[in-house]
Amino acid sequence: xxxxxxxLEKITKAFADNGEVCPALxxxxxxxxxxxxxxxxxxxxxxxxxxxxxxxxxxxxxSGTVHEEQGNGRGSLSAAMVFQDHALFPWxxxxxxxVYGLRLSAQKLPEDEMKQRAEALLALTHLDxxxxxxxxxxxxxxxxxxSVARALAIKPDILLMDEPFSALDTFTRRELEDEVLRxxxxxxxxxxxxxxxxxxxxxxxxxIVILSPRPSVVAAILPVVLPQPRDPANSEFIRIREQVTxxxxxxxxxxxx
Amino acid sequence: xxxxxxxxxxxYGKGLAIIVIxxxxxxxxxxxIQNNYILPPLGEIFAVLLHPFEPVLGGETLIxxxxxxxxxxxxxxxxxxALAIPSGLLIGWSPAVRTYFNPVIQTLRPVPPxxxxxxxxxWFGIGLNSVLFIIVTGAFFPILINTVDGxxxxxxxxxxxxxxxHATQYEQIRTVVVPGASPVIWTGLRVSFGVAWMCxxxxxxxxxxxxxxxxxxxxxxxxxxxxxxxxxxxxxxxIGLGADTLFRAGQTRFFSWQGKE
Numbered sequence: 001x002x003x004x005x006x007x008l009e010k011i012t013k014a015f016a017d018n019g020e021v022c023p024a025l026x027x028x029x030x031x032x033x034x035x036x037x038x039x040x041x042x043x044x045x046x047x048x049x050x051x052x053x054x055x056x057x058x059x060x061x062x063s064g065t066v067h068e069e070q071g072n073g074r075g076s077l078s079a080a081m082v083f084q085d086h087a088l089f090p091w092x093x094x095x096x097x098x099v100y101g102l103r104l105s106a107q108k109l110p111e112d113e114m115k116q117r118a119e120a121l122l123a124l125t126h127l128d129x130x131x132x133x134x135x136x137x138x139x140x141x142x143x144x145x146x147s148v149a150r151a152l153a154i155k156p157d158i159l160l161m162d163e164p165f166s167a168l169d170t171f172t173r174r175e176l177e178d179e180v181l182r183x184x185x186x187x188x189x190x191x192x193x194x195x196x197x198x199x200x201x202x203x204x205x206x207x208i209v210i211l212s213p214r215p216s217v218v219a220a221i222l223p224v225v226l227p228q229p230r231d232p233a234n235s236e237f238i239r240i241r242e243q244v245t246x247x248x249x250x251x252x253x254x255x256x257x
Numbered sequence: 258x259x260x261x262x263x264x265x266x267x268x269y270g271k272g273l274a275i276i277v278i279x280x281x282x283x284x285x286x287x288x289x290i291q292n293n294y295i296l297p298p299l300g301e302i303f304a305v306l307l308h309p310f311e312p313v314l315g316g317e318t319l320i321x322x323x324x325x326x327x328x329x330x331x332x333x334x335x336x337x338x339a340l341a342i343p344s345g346l347l348i349g350w351s352p353a354v355r356t357y358f359n360p361v362i363q364t365l366r367p368v369p370p371x372x373x374x375x376x377x378x379x380w381f382g383i384g385l386n387s388v389l390f391i392i393v394t395g396a397f398f399p400i401l402i403n404t405v406d407g408x409x410x411x412x413x414x415x416x417x418x419x420x421x422x423h424a425t426q427y428e429q430i431r432t433v434v435v436p437g438a439s440p441v442i443w444t445g446l447r448v449s450f451g452v453a454w455m456c457x458x459x460x461x462x463x464x465x466x467x468x469x470x471x472x473x474x475x476x477x478x479x480x481x482x483x484x485x486x487x488x489x490x491x492x493x494x495x496i497g498l499g500a501d502t503l504f505r506a507g508q509t510r511f512f513s514w515q516g517k518e
Contacts (some may be wrong), residue, residue, distance in 0.1 A: 058417055081421045086415040090514040091436045100432070106423030136517035154422060 004031035004067075005158055005190050006055065006077065009062035013050055014215075024050055026215035027064065032158065036174035037184060037191045039201040041248050042211030042219075048194040052160050052209075055192065056081045062161035068157075077158060078107075084163040086143040094146050095131040098122070101154040118128040121149040124183065145179065152187065161193040165200070177203055181228060198244040202237055203230055210247045220247050285430035297484035305488035313485055314477060319470050324494055326457050326469040329385070333392025334453045338446060341397045345404025345442070350434060355405075362401065370395035370452075371459045384466030388457065395456035396449040403445025407438030440512040454497055 013025040024047040030245050032038045040048050053059040055066055056079050068077030079103070099118050102109045109117065122128045125145040127196055135143055144164060161180075167171045177200060183189055195201050201208050205224050212219040222244065230237055280299060287298040309319040316324075348355050348362075370391050377387040411434060417435045461471025470489045477485035 031262075056421055058420060078423075079421070081418075083414060083418075085414065087412070087418050089415060089436070091439075092518065093510075100352070100419075101422035102430075103421055104419075104424050106425075134514050136514055150418075169461050 002200075003034060004097060005034050005036075005078050006192070007031040007067035007225060008051075008055070009064070009065045009067065011051065011054060011061045013047065013059070013062050014233065019111050023171065024218050025054075025061075028211070028216070029064075029123045030209050030218055030221060032190060032192055033102035034190055035184065035188050036206045037180070037193065037204050039208045040192065040194045041198070041201055041203035041208060041244065042195065042216060043248060043250070044196065045215045046211045046214050046216040048211060049162050052081070052162050052192070052194050055079060055158075056160050065121075078154060078156045079158050079162065080154055080156035081160045081162065082147050082151050082164045083115050083142070084166055086135070086140075086147040088143055088146055088150070090135050093132050094138070095122070097146055099233055100150055117153060121153055124186065125149045139172075141168055141176060144176060148176075148183070150181070152183065152189065156189075158190045158192060161191065163194055163196065166196065173200070174223055180204060192224065198241045198248070199232055200242060202226075202241045203208065203232060210244065213250065219250075222247070285367045293483060294481055295483075297487055301484035302487040302491070305485055306491060313473065314480060314482060316473075316476065319473075319488065319492070321467055322470050322473045322489075323496075325414070326461065326471065327496070329388055329392060329452075329461075329469065330453045330457045333389045333457070334396050334446075334450055336389065336481025337396035337449060337453070338400055340393070341400035341445075341449075342404050342442060345401045345445075346408060346430065346434065346438070348401075349405040349438070350430065361400075366398045366402070370456050374460070374463055378463075388466065388469075389461040391460040392453050392456045396453040399449040399452055400445040401443070401449070402439060404442050407441030407445075408434055410441060411437040430449070440515040443504070443508060443512060447501065447508075450500050450504065451497060454500075455491060458493060 008031065009029050011025055011028040012023070013019050014023040028051060030038075040051065042048050050059065054061045058081075066077075071213070089100065092100065095118055098121055099114050102117065103106060104116045118131075119128075122131055125141065125148065125150065127145060130138060130142065135146065137203070138146070144167075148159075148164070165176050168176065180191065180193075181204065184191060191204075193204065202224055208222040208224060209218060210220045210222065220241070224240060226234070226236060228242070231239075232241075274287075283296070284299045287296040288304065290296050293301070305313065305319065312318055313322070316322075348358055373391060374387070374392050377390040381387045381390055415433050415437055416429060419429050424432065457469065458471035460466075461469040462475040466472045470493055472490045474486050477483070477489070
Protein backbone atom coordinates (compact mmCIF):
# COMPACT_ATOMS: atom_id res chain seq x y z
CA UNK A 1 0.00 0.00 0.00
CA UNK A 2 1.31 3.43 -1.01
CA UNK A 3 1.80 6.18 1.54
CA UNK A 4 -0.87 8.84 1.68
CA UNK A 5 -0.08 12.05 -0.23
CA UNK A 6 -2.86 13.84 1.49
CA UNK A 7 -4.65 13.21 4.77
CA LEU A 8 -7.76 15.12 5.74
CA GLU A 9 -8.60 15.17 9.42
CA LYS A 10 -11.96 16.36 10.72
CA ILE A 11 -12.34 19.20 8.25
CA THR A 12 -15.25 21.47 9.14
CA LYS A 13 -16.60 24.48 7.37
CA ALA A 14 -19.68 26.62 7.91
CA PHE A 15 -21.08 29.46 5.86
CA ALA A 16 -22.93 32.49 7.13
CA ASP A 17 -26.31 32.67 5.48
CA ASN A 18 -28.36 35.77 6.34
CA GLY A 19 -26.66 35.96 9.70
CA GLU A 20 -27.37 32.30 10.37
CA VAL A 21 -24.48 29.90 10.63
CA CYS A 22 -24.99 27.13 8.16
CA PRO A 23 -22.67 24.16 8.62
CA ALA A 24 -21.54 22.58 5.35
CA LEU A 25 -18.77 20.16 6.28
CA UNK A 26 -19.06 18.49 9.67
CA UNK A 27 -15.75 16.70 10.13
CA UNK A 28 -14.48 15.12 6.95
CA UNK A 29 -11.61 12.62 7.27
CA UNK A 30 -10.03 10.45 4.57
CA UNK A 31 -6.74 10.12 2.78
CA UNK A 32 -5.48 9.98 -0.76
CA UNK A 33 -2.51 7.75 -1.59
CA UNK A 34 0.14 8.31 -4.19
CA UNK A 35 -0.87 7.59 -7.82
CA UNK A 36 -4.42 6.95 -6.74
CA UNK A 37 -7.61 8.24 -8.33
CA UNK A 38 -10.14 9.07 -5.64
CA UNK A 39 -13.61 10.27 -6.60
CA UNK A 40 -15.75 12.31 -4.22
CA UNK A 41 -19.49 11.91 -4.59
CA UNK A 42 -22.46 13.12 -2.66
CA UNK A 43 -25.88 14.72 -2.99
CA UNK A 44 -25.85 18.20 -4.50
CA UNK A 45 -25.05 20.93 -2.03
CA UNK A 46 -23.17 18.60 0.29
CA UNK A 47 -19.98 20.64 0.05
CA UNK A 48 -17.92 18.54 -2.40
CA UNK A 49 -16.61 21.56 -4.21
CA UNK A 50 -15.95 23.41 -0.99
CA UNK A 51 -13.87 20.50 0.24
CA UNK A 52 -11.83 20.56 -2.96
CA UNK A 53 -11.33 24.32 -2.66
CA UNK A 54 -10.09 23.89 0.91
CA UNK A 55 -7.56 21.28 -0.23
CA UNK A 56 -6.50 23.59 -3.05
CA UNK A 57 -6.03 26.49 -0.66
CA UNK A 58 -8.72 28.67 -2.22
CA UNK A 59 -10.68 28.55 1.01
CA UNK A 60 -9.84 28.04 4.67
CA UNK A 61 -11.36 25.29 6.79
CA UNK A 62 -12.87 26.37 10.12
CA SER A 63 -11.16 23.50 11.87
CA GLY A 64 -9.37 20.27 11.07
CA THR A 65 -6.15 19.74 9.20
CA VAL A 66 -4.97 19.01 5.71
CA HIS A 67 -1.81 16.92 6.10
CA GLU A 68 0.52 16.98 3.17
CA GLU A 69 3.07 14.21 3.42
CA GLN A 70 4.94 14.74 0.21
CA GLY A 71 5.60 18.44 -0.14
CA ASN A 72 7.93 19.58 -2.84
CA GLY A 73 10.34 21.62 -0.76
CA ARG A 74 8.07 24.64 -0.43
CA GLY A 75 6.69 22.97 2.65
CA SER A 76 3.26 22.73 1.12
CA LEU A 77 1.61 20.34 -1.21
CA SER A 78 1.52 21.60 -4.76
CA ALA A 79 -1.97 21.14 -6.06
CA ALA A 80 -3.50 22.20 -9.33
CA MET A 81 -7.18 22.50 -10.06
CA VAL A 82 -9.29 21.83 -13.11
CA PHE A 83 -12.65 23.59 -12.90
CA GLN A 84 -15.93 22.59 -14.51
CA ASP A 85 -15.77 25.64 -16.77
CA HIS A 86 -12.32 25.26 -18.30
CA ALA A 87 -11.44 28.81 -17.08
CA LEU A 88 -8.81 29.34 -19.76
CA PHE A 89 -7.46 32.82 -20.29
CA PRO A 90 -9.19 33.82 -23.54
CA TRP A 91 -6.48 36.30 -24.54
CA UNK A 92 -3.66 33.74 -24.41
CA UNK A 93 -2.88 31.15 -27.06
CA UNK A 94 -3.22 27.47 -26.14
CA UNK A 95 0.55 27.27 -25.67
CA UNK A 96 0.64 30.34 -23.45
CA UNK A 97 -2.28 29.03 -21.41
CA UNK A 98 -0.42 25.79 -20.77
CA VAL A 99 2.84 27.46 -19.71
CA TYR A 100 1.01 30.12 -17.66
CA GLY A 101 2.03 28.58 -14.34
CA LEU A 102 5.62 28.10 -15.49
CA ARG A 103 6.07 31.80 -16.14
CA LEU A 104 5.11 32.70 -12.56
CA SER A 105 7.87 33.26 -10.05
CA ALA A 106 6.62 30.40 -7.85
CA GLN A 107 7.64 27.72 -10.35
CA LYS A 108 9.54 29.62 -13.02
CA LEU A 109 11.33 27.48 -15.60
CA PRO A 110 14.00 28.47 -18.12
CA GLU A 111 12.53 29.08 -21.57
CA ASP A 112 13.83 25.88 -23.22
CA GLU A 113 12.81 23.63 -20.35
CA MET A 114 9.38 25.23 -20.33
CA LYS A 115 9.05 24.68 -24.06
CA GLN A 116 10.01 21.02 -23.67
CA ARG A 117 7.44 20.44 -20.97
CA ALA A 118 4.73 22.23 -22.94
CA GLU A 119 5.47 20.21 -26.07
CA ALA A 120 5.22 16.99 -24.09
CA LEU A 121 1.86 18.05 -22.68
CA LEU A 122 0.58 19.16 -26.07
CA ALA A 123 1.47 15.72 -27.40
CA LEU A 124 -0.05 13.94 -24.42
CA THR A 125 -3.35 15.79 -24.85
CA HIS A 126 -3.32 15.72 -28.69
CA LEU A 127 -3.30 19.49 -28.98
CA ASP A 128 -0.12 20.00 -31.05
CA UNK A 129 -2.00 21.36 -34.02
CA UNK A 130 -3.72 24.01 -31.95
CA UNK A 131 -0.92 25.50 -29.92
CA UNK A 132 -1.20 28.89 -31.62
CA UNK A 133 -5.01 28.99 -31.53
CA UNK A 134 -7.02 31.02 -29.07
CA UNK A 135 -9.34 29.16 -26.68
CA UNK A 136 -12.55 30.33 -28.35
CA UNK A 137 -11.48 28.56 -31.53
CA UNK A 138 -11.55 25.17 -29.78
CA UNK A 139 -14.41 22.84 -28.93
CA UNK A 140 -15.55 22.32 -25.35
CA UNK A 141 -13.72 19.02 -24.95
CA UNK A 142 -10.49 20.44 -26.33
CA UNK A 143 -10.68 23.45 -24.03
CA UNK A 144 -11.02 21.15 -21.06
CA UNK A 145 -7.97 19.21 -22.25
CA UNK A 146 -6.00 22.47 -22.35
CA SER A 147 -7.19 23.17 -18.84
CA VAL A 148 -5.92 19.75 -17.74
CA ALA A 149 -2.57 20.37 -19.50
CA ARG A 150 -2.24 23.77 -17.81
CA ALA A 151 -2.78 22.13 -14.42
CA LEU A 152 -0.31 19.32 -15.15
CA ALA A 153 2.36 21.74 -16.40
CA ILE A 154 3.45 22.64 -12.87
CA LYS A 155 3.86 18.92 -12.07
CA PRO A 156 1.48 19.05 -9.13
CA ASP A 157 1.67 16.49 -6.33
CA ILE A 158 -2.07 16.18 -6.68
CA LEU A 159 -4.51 17.10 -9.42
CA LEU A 160 -7.84 18.37 -8.14
CA MET A 161 -10.76 18.15 -10.56
CA ASP A 162 -14.10 19.79 -9.79
CA GLU A 163 -16.77 18.14 -11.96
CA PRO A 164 -14.41 18.59 -14.87
CA PHE A 165 -16.45 16.88 -17.57
CA SER A 166 -20.04 17.53 -16.55
CA ALA A 167 -20.49 20.24 -19.18
CA LEU A 168 -19.45 17.88 -21.99
CA ASP A 169 -21.48 15.47 -24.10
CA THR A 170 -21.33 11.72 -23.37
CA PHE A 171 -18.80 10.83 -26.06
CA THR A 172 -16.41 13.65 -25.35
CA ARG A 173 -16.74 12.86 -21.68
CA ARG A 174 -15.70 9.25 -22.15
CA GLU A 175 -12.79 10.36 -24.33
CA LEU A 176 -11.54 12.65 -21.60
CA GLU A 177 -12.05 10.06 -18.90
CA ASP A 178 -9.81 7.72 -20.88
CA GLU A 179 -7.33 10.54 -21.14
CA VAL A 180 -7.32 10.96 -17.37
CA LEU A 181 -6.53 7.26 -17.00
CA ARG A 182 -3.73 7.55 -19.54
CA UNK A 183 -2.28 10.60 -17.82
CA UNK A 184 -2.26 8.78 -14.51
CA UNK A 185 -0.52 5.87 -16.20
CA UNK A 186 2.14 7.99 -17.89
CA UNK A 187 2.72 10.74 -15.35
CA UNK A 188 1.97 8.87 -12.13
CA UNK A 189 -0.32 11.71 -11.12
CA UNK A 190 -2.45 11.51 -8.00
CA UNK A 191 -5.97 12.63 -8.77
CA UNK A 192 -8.85 13.73 -6.56
CA UNK A 193 -11.99 14.22 -8.60
CA UNK A 194 -15.44 15.49 -7.67
CA UNK A 195 -18.25 14.13 -9.78
CA UNK A 196 -22.01 13.64 -9.61
CA UNK A 197 -21.98 10.88 -12.19
CA UNK A 198 -21.83 7.38 -10.64
CA UNK A 199 -20.69 5.82 -13.90
CA UNK A 200 -17.79 8.25 -14.15
CA UNK A 201 -16.78 7.49 -10.58
CA UNK A 202 -16.82 3.71 -11.08
CA UNK A 203 -15.07 4.06 -14.44
CA UNK A 204 -12.17 6.06 -13.02
CA UNK A 205 -11.79 5.61 -9.31
CA UNK A 206 -9.62 3.34 -7.21
CA UNK A 207 -11.76 4.44 -4.29
CA ILE A 208 -14.97 6.40 -4.06
CA VAL A 209 -15.58 8.67 -1.07
CA ILE A 210 -19.29 9.25 -0.53
CA LEU A 211 -20.42 12.22 1.50
CA SER A 212 -23.72 12.44 3.36
CA PRO A 213 -26.14 15.35 2.86
CA ARG A 214 -25.29 18.66 4.49
CA PRO A 215 -23.83 19.06 7.07
CA SER A 216 -21.80 16.33 5.52
CA VAL A 217 -19.57 13.62 6.89
CA VAL A 218 -18.00 10.70 5.07
CA ALA A 219 -20.88 8.24 4.62
CA ALA A 220 -18.82 5.50 2.99
CA ILE A 221 -15.51 4.81 1.33
CA LEU A 222 -15.88 2.28 -1.43
CA PRO A 223 -12.88 0.61 -3.05
CA VAL A 224 -13.40 -0.26 -6.71
CA VAL A 225 -11.35 -3.38 -7.36
CA LEU A 226 -12.19 -3.90 -11.03
CA PRO A 227 -9.15 -4.07 -13.33
CA GLN A 228 -8.54 -1.26 -15.83
CA PRO A 229 -9.73 -0.71 -18.51
CA ARG A 230 -13.24 -1.10 -17.19
CA ASP A 231 -16.33 -2.01 -19.13
CA PRO A 232 -19.46 -0.11 -18.05
CA ALA A 233 -21.59 -2.98 -19.43
CA ASN A 234 -19.91 -5.52 -17.16
CA SER A 235 -22.28 -6.86 -14.52
CA GLU A 236 -19.91 -6.19 -11.64
CA PHE A 237 -19.44 -2.60 -12.90
CA ILE A 238 -23.21 -2.15 -12.95
CA ARG A 239 -23.58 -3.61 -9.48
CA ILE A 240 -21.03 -1.18 -8.03
CA ARG A 241 -22.57 1.72 -9.93
CA GLU A 242 -26.01 0.97 -8.46
CA GLN A 243 -24.50 0.59 -5.02
CA VAL A 244 -22.84 4.01 -5.36
CA THR A 245 -26.11 5.55 -6.56
CA UNK A 246 -27.96 4.18 -3.52
CA UNK A 247 -25.30 5.34 -1.12
CA UNK A 248 -25.41 8.86 -2.57
CA UNK A 249 -29.19 8.85 -2.30
CA UNK A 250 -28.83 7.81 1.32
CA UNK A 251 -30.89 4.66 0.76
CA UNK A 252 -29.98 1.51 2.68
CA UNK A 253 -27.39 -0.57 0.89
CA UNK A 254 -29.55 -3.38 -0.44
CA UNK A 255 -26.84 -5.04 -2.45
CA UNK A 256 -24.87 -6.71 0.29
CA UNK A 257 -21.37 -7.72 -0.55
CA UNK B 258 -14.87 37.34 -50.18
CA UNK B 259 -16.05 39.39 -53.15
CA UNK B 260 -19.51 39.36 -51.63
CA UNK B 261 -18.25 40.72 -48.36
CA UNK B 262 -16.39 43.47 -50.21
CA UNK B 263 -19.50 44.28 -52.20
CA UNK B 264 -21.53 44.50 -49.02
CA UNK B 265 -18.93 46.80 -47.46
CA UNK B 266 -18.89 49.15 -50.44
CA UNK B 267 -22.66 49.21 -50.40
CA UNK B 268 -22.66 50.12 -46.70
CA TYR B 269 -20.11 52.88 -47.13
CA GLY B 270 -22.07 54.05 -50.16
CA LYS B 271 -25.23 54.43 -48.08
CA GLY B 272 -23.39 56.49 -45.47
CA LEU B 273 -21.78 58.62 -48.13
CA ALA B 274 -25.13 59.19 -49.85
CA ILE B 275 -26.52 60.83 -46.71
CA ILE B 276 -23.50 63.11 -46.48
CA VAL B 277 -23.92 64.13 -50.11
CA ILE B 278 -27.63 64.83 -49.58
CA UNK B 279 -26.78 66.91 -46.53
CA UNK B 280 -24.21 68.92 -48.49
CA UNK B 281 -26.66 69.48 -51.35
CA UNK B 282 -29.30 70.73 -48.92
CA UNK B 283 -26.76 73.05 -47.34
CA UNK B 284 -25.70 74.40 -50.71
CA UNK B 285 -29.32 74.81 -51.81
CA UNK B 286 -30.24 76.67 -48.65
CA UNK B 287 -27.13 78.86 -48.98
CA UNK B 288 -28.15 79.80 -52.54
CA UNK B 289 -31.63 80.74 -51.41
CA ILE B 290 -30.54 82.67 -48.33
CA GLN B 291 -27.67 84.49 -50.03
CA ASN B 292 -26.19 85.60 -46.71
CA ASN B 293 -22.66 84.56 -45.73
CA TYR B 294 -23.30 85.48 -42.10
CA ILE B 295 -26.01 82.84 -41.81
CA LEU B 296 -24.96 80.04 -44.19
CA PRO B 297 -21.71 80.31 -46.15
CA PRO B 298 -21.77 78.40 -49.47
CA LEU B 299 -19.81 75.17 -49.62
CA GLY B 300 -17.47 76.59 -52.20
CA GLU B 301 -16.10 79.09 -49.72
CA ILE B 302 -15.71 76.48 -46.99
CA PHE B 303 -13.79 74.19 -49.32
CA ALA B 304 -11.73 77.13 -50.54
CA VAL B 305 -10.41 77.41 -46.98
CA LEU B 306 -9.88 73.63 -46.71
CA LEU B 307 -8.06 73.43 -50.03
CA HIS B 308 -5.38 75.92 -48.98
CA PRO B 309 -4.15 74.36 -45.74
CA PHE B 310 -0.71 75.96 -45.95
CA GLU B 311 -1.83 79.56 -46.35
CA PRO B 312 -2.35 81.84 -43.37
CA VAL B 313 -6.00 82.03 -42.37
CA LEU B 314 -7.39 85.47 -41.48
CA GLY B 315 -3.88 86.84 -41.21
CA GLY B 316 -2.82 84.30 -38.56
CA GLU B 317 -1.44 80.75 -38.57
CA THR B 318 -2.20 78.30 -41.37
CA LEU B 319 -4.92 75.67 -41.11
CA ILE B 320 -2.31 72.95 -40.72
CA UNK B 321 -0.52 74.80 -37.94
CA UNK B 322 -3.76 75.37 -36.05
CA UNK B 323 -4.68 71.72 -36.48
CA UNK B 324 -1.29 70.57 -35.24
CA UNK B 325 -1.50 72.80 -32.17
CA UNK B 326 -4.86 71.28 -31.22
CA UNK B 327 -3.76 67.74 -32.01
CA UNK B 328 -0.67 68.09 -29.89
CA UNK B 329 -2.70 69.41 -26.98
CA UNK B 330 -5.27 66.66 -27.34
CA UNK B 331 -2.68 63.89 -27.51
CA UNK B 332 -0.64 65.26 -24.61
CA UNK B 333 -3.71 65.71 -22.42
CA UNK B 334 -5.08 62.33 -23.42
CA UNK B 335 -1.81 60.56 -22.55
CA UNK B 336 -1.56 62.33 -19.19
CA UNK B 337 -5.18 61.38 -18.44
CA UNK B 338 -4.53 57.75 -19.41
CA ALA B 339 -1.36 57.61 -17.30
CA LEU B 340 -3.32 58.84 -14.28
CA ALA B 341 -6.63 57.06 -14.83
CA ILE B 342 -5.52 53.53 -15.70
CA PRO B 343 -3.43 52.88 -12.55
CA SER B 344 -6.06 54.59 -10.37
CA GLY B 345 -8.81 52.54 -12.00
CA LEU B 346 -6.89 49.31 -11.49
CA LEU B 347 -6.37 50.14 -7.82
CA ILE B 348 -9.99 51.18 -7.24
CA GLY B 349 -11.33 48.17 -9.13
CA TRP B 350 -9.02 45.72 -7.39
CA SER B 351 -9.46 46.90 -3.81
CA PRO B 352 -12.97 47.27 -2.36
CA ALA B 353 -11.51 49.35 0.49
CA VAL B 354 -10.01 51.90 -1.90
CA ARG B 355 -13.31 52.00 -3.78
CA THR B 356 -15.26 52.75 -0.60
CA TYR B 357 -13.02 55.75 0.03
CA PHE B 358 -12.92 57.18 -3.46
CA ASN B 359 -16.27 56.31 -5.05
CA PRO B 360 -18.26 59.25 -3.61
CA VAL B 361 -15.73 61.88 -4.68
CA ILE B 362 -15.48 60.35 -8.16
CA GLN B 363 -19.23 60.21 -8.63
CA THR B 364 -19.51 63.83 -7.48
CA LEU B 365 -16.78 65.20 -9.72
CA ARG B 366 -17.66 63.17 -12.79
CA PRO B 367 -20.78 65.09 -13.88
CA VAL B 368 -19.04 68.49 -13.64
CA PRO B 369 -18.42 69.75 -17.19
CA PRO B 370 -14.65 70.09 -17.68
CA UNK B 371 -15.02 73.63 -18.96
CA UNK B 372 -16.49 74.70 -15.60
CA UNK B 373 -12.99 74.25 -14.20
CA UNK B 374 -11.66 77.00 -16.46
CA UNK B 375 -11.60 79.81 -13.87
CA UNK B 376 -9.74 77.55 -11.45
CA UNK B 377 -7.46 76.36 -14.23
CA UNK B 378 -6.51 79.92 -15.09
CA UNK B 379 -6.03 80.80 -11.42
CA TRP B 380 -3.77 77.79 -10.85
CA PHE B 381 -1.92 77.43 -14.14
CA GLY B 382 -2.21 80.87 -15.68
CA ILE B 383 -3.37 81.65 -19.17
CA GLY B 384 -2.09 79.34 -21.89
CA LEU B 385 -1.15 75.76 -22.64
CA ASN B 386 -1.18 74.40 -19.10
CA SER B 387 -4.72 75.54 -18.48
CA VAL B 388 -5.90 74.00 -21.74
CA LEU B 389 -4.13 70.76 -20.82
CA PHE B 390 -5.74 70.79 -17.39
CA ILE B 391 -9.19 71.04 -18.98
CA ILE B 392 -8.43 68.19 -21.39
CA VAL B 393 -7.07 65.96 -18.64
CA THR B 394 -10.12 66.67 -16.47
CA GLY B 395 -12.43 65.70 -19.29
CA ALA B 396 -10.51 62.67 -20.53
CA PHE B 397 -9.75 61.27 -17.07
CA PHE B 398 -13.21 60.06 -16.04
CA PRO B 399 -14.21 57.91 -19.02
CA ILE B 400 -10.92 56.04 -18.72
CA LEU B 401 -11.19 55.71 -14.96
CA ILE B 402 -14.80 54.49 -14.97
CA ASN B 403 -14.11 51.97 -17.74
CA THR B 404 -10.97 50.67 -16.06
CA VAL B 405 -12.89 50.11 -12.81
CA ASP B 406 -15.70 48.38 -14.73
CA GLY B 407 -13.16 46.31 -16.63
CA UNK B 408 -11.50 45.10 -13.43
CA UNK B 409 -14.86 44.35 -11.81
CA UNK B 410 -15.95 42.40 -14.86
CA UNK B 411 -13.03 40.02 -14.63
CA UNK B 412 -14.13 36.48 -14.02
CA UNK B 413 -13.45 35.35 -10.48
CA UNK B 414 -12.34 31.99 -11.91
CA UNK B 415 -9.39 33.54 -13.75
CA UNK B 416 -8.14 34.98 -10.49
CA UNK B 417 -8.62 31.62 -8.76
CA UNK B 418 -6.64 29.85 -11.47
CA UNK B 419 -3.71 32.22 -11.01
CA UNK B 420 -4.01 31.95 -7.22
CA UNK B 421 -4.04 28.18 -7.51
CA UNK B 422 -0.82 28.34 -9.55
CA HIS B 423 0.75 30.48 -6.80
CA ALA B 424 0.76 33.84 -8.55
CA THR B 425 1.72 36.71 -6.28
CA GLN B 426 -0.64 39.69 -5.97
CA TYR B 427 1.52 41.62 -8.41
CA GLU B 428 1.52 38.71 -10.86
CA GLN B 429 -2.25 38.40 -10.58
CA ILE B 430 -2.61 42.04 -11.55
CA ARG B 431 -0.06 41.82 -14.35
CA THR B 432 -1.15 38.51 -15.88
CA VAL B 433 -4.88 38.45 -15.23
CA VAL B 434 -6.35 41.80 -14.18
CA VAL B 435 -4.65 44.01 -16.78
CA PRO B 436 -5.16 41.76 -19.81
CA GLY B 437 -8.62 40.72 -18.65
CA ALA B 438 -9.76 44.32 -18.25
CA SER B 439 -7.97 45.65 -21.32
CA PRO B 440 -10.87 45.50 -23.82
CA VAL B 441 -13.01 47.62 -21.52
CA ILE B 442 -10.10 49.97 -20.81
CA TRP B 443 -9.65 50.32 -24.57
CA THR B 444 -13.30 51.37 -24.91
CA GLY B 445 -12.66 53.95 -22.20
CA LEU B 446 -9.69 55.29 -24.14
CA ARG B 447 -11.80 55.54 -27.27
CA VAL B 448 -14.57 57.47 -25.55
CA SER B 449 -12.06 59.63 -23.78
CA PHE B 450 -10.24 60.63 -26.97
CA GLY B 451 -13.52 62.01 -28.29
CA VAL B 452 -14.09 63.91 -25.06
CA ALA B 453 -10.55 65.29 -25.25
CA TRP B 454 -11.33 66.79 -28.66
CA MET B 455 -14.44 68.50 -27.37
CA CYS B 456 -12.47 69.86 -24.45
CA UNK B 457 -9.64 71.25 -26.54
CA UNK B 458 -11.97 73.15 -28.81
CA UNK B 459 -13.92 74.56 -25.90
CA UNK B 460 -10.80 75.43 -23.93
CA UNK B 461 -9.17 77.19 -26.87
CA UNK B 462 -12.20 79.41 -27.25
CA UNK B 463 -11.45 80.99 -23.91
CA UNK B 464 -9.21 84.04 -23.64
CA UNK B 465 -5.47 83.59 -23.54
CA UNK B 466 -4.95 81.21 -26.44
CA UNK B 467 -3.42 82.26 -29.72
CA UNK B 468 -3.62 79.16 -31.90
CA UNK B 469 -5.57 75.93 -32.37
CA UNK B 470 -8.82 74.99 -34.07
CA UNK B 471 -10.97 76.20 -31.20
CA UNK B 472 -9.12 79.51 -31.22
CA UNK B 473 -9.54 79.74 -35.00
CA UNK B 474 -13.28 79.12 -34.76
CA UNK B 475 -13.71 81.79 -32.07
CA UNK B 476 -11.48 84.23 -33.94
CA UNK B 477 -13.41 83.67 -37.19
CA UNK B 478 -16.64 84.15 -35.28
CA UNK B 479 -15.47 87.55 -34.03
CA UNK B 480 -14.64 88.55 -37.60
CA UNK B 481 -17.87 87.10 -39.01
CA UNK B 482 -16.02 84.62 -41.24
CA UNK B 483 -18.39 81.66 -41.05
CA UNK B 484 -16.72 79.74 -43.88
CA UNK B 485 -13.59 79.42 -41.70
CA UNK B 486 -15.73 78.11 -38.85
CA UNK B 487 -17.24 75.54 -41.22
CA UNK B 488 -13.78 74.46 -42.35
CA UNK B 489 -12.60 74.09 -38.74
CA UNK B 490 -15.65 71.98 -37.87
CA UNK B 491 -15.04 69.68 -40.82
CA UNK B 492 -11.42 69.15 -39.79
CA UNK B 493 -12.45 68.33 -36.23
CA UNK B 494 -15.09 65.90 -37.49
CA UNK B 495 -12.76 64.13 -39.88
CA ILE B 496 -9.97 63.77 -37.30
CA GLY B 497 -12.52 62.45 -34.80
CA LEU B 498 -13.73 59.90 -37.33
CA GLY B 499 -10.16 58.88 -38.12
CA ALA B 500 -9.30 58.39 -34.44
CA ASP B 501 -12.43 56.37 -33.84
CA THR B 502 -11.65 54.17 -36.84
CA LEU B 503 -8.16 53.55 -35.48
CA PHE B 504 -9.52 52.61 -32.06
CA ARG B 505 -12.06 50.26 -33.64
CA ALA B 506 -9.36 48.63 -35.74
CA GLY B 507 -7.32 48.14 -32.56
CA GLN B 508 -10.33 46.56 -30.89
CA THR B 509 -10.77 43.92 -33.60
CA ARG B 510 -7.03 43.40 -33.90
CA PHE B 511 -6.18 42.91 -30.23
CA PHE B 512 -9.39 41.98 -28.47
CA SER B 513 -11.07 39.56 -30.84
CA TRP B 514 -11.35 37.18 -27.89
CA GLN B 515 -13.64 39.50 -25.94
CA GLY B 516 -16.94 37.91 -24.96
CA LYS B 517 -15.93 34.58 -26.48
CA GLU B 518 -14.55 31.71 -24.51
